[in-house]
Every structure is written in C-alpha cells, then in structure tokens.
Amino acid sequence: MKILLVAQHYHPVVGGIETEVRLMGQELTSSCQVEIAAVNFSTSKLPRRLTILHPHLLAKPHLSHKDGQVPIHALSPTQMDRLRLLPIAVQVIPGVRRVANDAVREFGYQRYRQIFVPKLRQIMQNVDVVHSVAIDYLGWAAQEAAHGLGIPFICTPHVHPKQWGDDGQNVEFYQRCNAVVALTEGDRENLIALGVSAQQIQVIGICPILPPMADPGQFRDQHGLQDFPIVLFVGRMCEYKGTKAILEATQQIWQHCPETRFVFIGSHTPESAKYFDDSDPRILYLGTISEQEKANAFAACTVFCMPSVNETLGIVYLEAWSYGKPVIGGKAPGLPRFIEGNGGGLTVDQFPENVASIIIHLLQDPQLRHQLGQSGKLLVEQTYSMQAIVNQRQLLYQSLIEHSTAVHCDRDREGITESKNR
Helix, strand or coil, X not given: CEEEEEEEECCCCCCHHHHHHHHHHHHHCCCCEEEEEEEECCCCCCCHHHHHHCCCCCXXXXXXXXXXXXXXXXXXXXXXXXXXXXXXXXXXXXXXXXXXXXXXXXXXXXXXXXXXXXHHHHHCCCCCEEEECCCHHHHHHHHHHHHHCCCCEEECCCCECCCECCCHHHHHHHHCCCEEEECCHHHHHHHHHHCCCHHHEEECCCCCCCCCXXXXXXXXXXXXXXXXXXXXEEXXXXXXXXXXXHHHHHHHHHHHCCCCEEEEECCCCHHHCCCCCCCCCCEEEEECCCHHHHHHHHHHCCEEEECCCCCCCCHHHHHHHHCXXXXXXXXXXXXXXXXXCCCCEEECCCCHHHHHHHHHHHHCCHHHHHHHHHHHHHHHHHHCCHHHHHHHHHHHHHHHHHHHHHHHHHHHHHHHHHHHHC
16 A cells, blocks of 8 residues: 655654654554655745745745655745746735735646646656645646546645634645545534535544653753743744733732742744743743653653643643643634543643733643543553554555445446447
C-alpha cells in the first residue's frame, strides 16, 4: 500500500499539523510505503498583508529530499512558475477580496492548478491513496490530480470556524472527498453542520509527540524557576490562541498568587512582535525551543493554558495530558466538549478577568489539578496512543482501496458486457 500525504507546510516548520504529518509519515512506514508532498519548508516572515502569497507565489525554493525513510517532494515553484503565478498577486490589493473573494480565489486557482496539478499528478504515479491535510489551492489541486488518476482522496481539514476552512469553496472540496477525517466528535458535528455528509466522515484523532524522557527539574534550574507555580503556553503567539488574554490576566493573578511564573513557548507572529517588550521578570518568552526542552517544560508546569477560540484538537493539550497536567482551553467549537467532557481540564473565554479567575482556581486547588491531569493522561493512553491512531488510519486507507478496486472492476465488467452486446 502506497500513501501520499499532502501538506502545505513541512518540517522544519513548527506547528501541530506539521508535526502530525511528519510523525505519521514515519510511523506508517512500518507497514506502508509513504511519501510526502509539501510547498513550504520555512515559516513566513512576510508582512501580514503578503502572507496570503506565502503558500505559492512567494514560497521559498526548496529541494526534494528524504526525512529518514520518507521521501519528501518539494513542490516549490520555479522562477518560470512564479511568473505564471503573478496574476494571483491581485489578492493583496486592498479591498479586492472583501468585495469579490470567491471570484478572486477562483481566478487565482485557475493559474495555480495549471502549475501544481501536473506536478502532483507526476508524484501520484502508482499511489494507492492520497491523504491531504492541506485545504485551499494545494488541497484542491491534489484532489483534482488524484481523482483524475482514479485514486481515492482523503482530507483532514482542521477547520477553524470563522477563521479558515468553513467557506463555501472549501466545503464543496470536502463534499468531493472520498472520506473526510474529523479529529473529535465536536469536529465531526461541525463538518456535518457545514454540509459534509455524515457517511463521509471518520473520527480519527492525533497523537502527542514526546521524547522518551522529560526532566522537569532541569527545566526549572535552567530558567531559574525554583519551586514557583508555572503557567505554560505552547503555540504560535496568536491572539486567537489566547496569548494576549493570558498576558493581560497576569496582574490579577499575581494579586492572589504572586510567585506564579508564566512561560511562553512558540514562534512570534506579526501581531505579537511587541507582546513581551518590557514585560515583568516573572514572564518568560522562550521562542522556539527543542522538542526535549519543550517536553521538560510540560513536565515542569503546574497548569497548561491555551484558551484558543479557534482550535480543532490542539495537540498541545494531549502533550500536557501525557505528563498528567490539567489544561485550560478556550471556547472554540467542540473544545469544551473535548476538554471538559473528558474530565481533563476547564475552558474559558478570552476576557482577561475570566482567564485570571480560572487560573487562580486551579493554582489554589492541587487536588483538582491532580484529578484533571490524571483523567487527561488516561484519555491519551487509551485513545490517542500512536498505535491506535496508526491502526485507524490503515483501516481507513485499506477500506478506500478495496472500494476503489471494486468500483473499477464493476466498470470493467460493464465495459466488457457492452462490447459483447455490440
């Protein structure tokens, strides 16, 4: 069984989706032949207005290579490709997308598909299943190439309602998929509400990526944290993930728990450039760090907090639970059901006074912290282990291959029958 995974971004880009694709590719190689196709291999440093061009016109050149045993196909555009993609730049003209977003996107896709569909079709030779975590142009092109070759196509859309993935053009894309993977039951319900058939959807989670060991004492010593309570945030410094809300809640928290330290791990965004200027010494911004140090941070923290308003299933919650830590999530659709429904934490909106109140509540109740953390840890062990996720994916791939084979056989028999009748 040969699987092609398609992703907009790939390692060394740091993020939950990127990490999931890399890990799953490596794990599936024990039983499948796996290859990965991606466009971007570096984080965008473009001005915010131009970031929309990072997935194609302004993608940095990169060479195809191997990541361990997994071949990585770099779909970076050539200089000639960029000239042909130049009309897509109309999207950055102020006001254009606001007035005619669908028309502008369709105009851009017609230029995009002329370049990327042939690239993808060439990569897909002898592939049995294509599984894309990319939506928008790359996902659409991958689907067009796969269906043109008669290959089953799966998408895991990671929809963030009211932010990305819930527009009409992407919903039509999901409806054309042979299968759509939802990460949680809440995610499944959201996709059904958007118009995706329940029969298309299969719920398969993701698994946390953890080093073999974690050393909480080393992390505390390294950053001078002693025995202070630690509130940890891991993720891109986006307002929607709750970075700003936590920072604005610190003063109120210190009134009740003055020794609390706040540790932020993750890359900056254009909006967060000044978040940590002249911050209190009790706030540590560590930026992007190694996987080992990140694991040490999870093991060392008292509470993990990411009150996101747009999150399907943040892998960071699973990582925190793996170390028995209680989590605070946001009110993103499906997230309260996932976190509170499984007894692994609490959720809150992004009003700073509410964020402060819930953090104080957990800091002052060690018994509740332990209870929530252990419930989350048990959930990860039973439902989100690597083997469980790999098995579910393999079953889905195999079922689609068998269905596709049966359909092709039926068509062949129909063709033979028609020939005989002539």
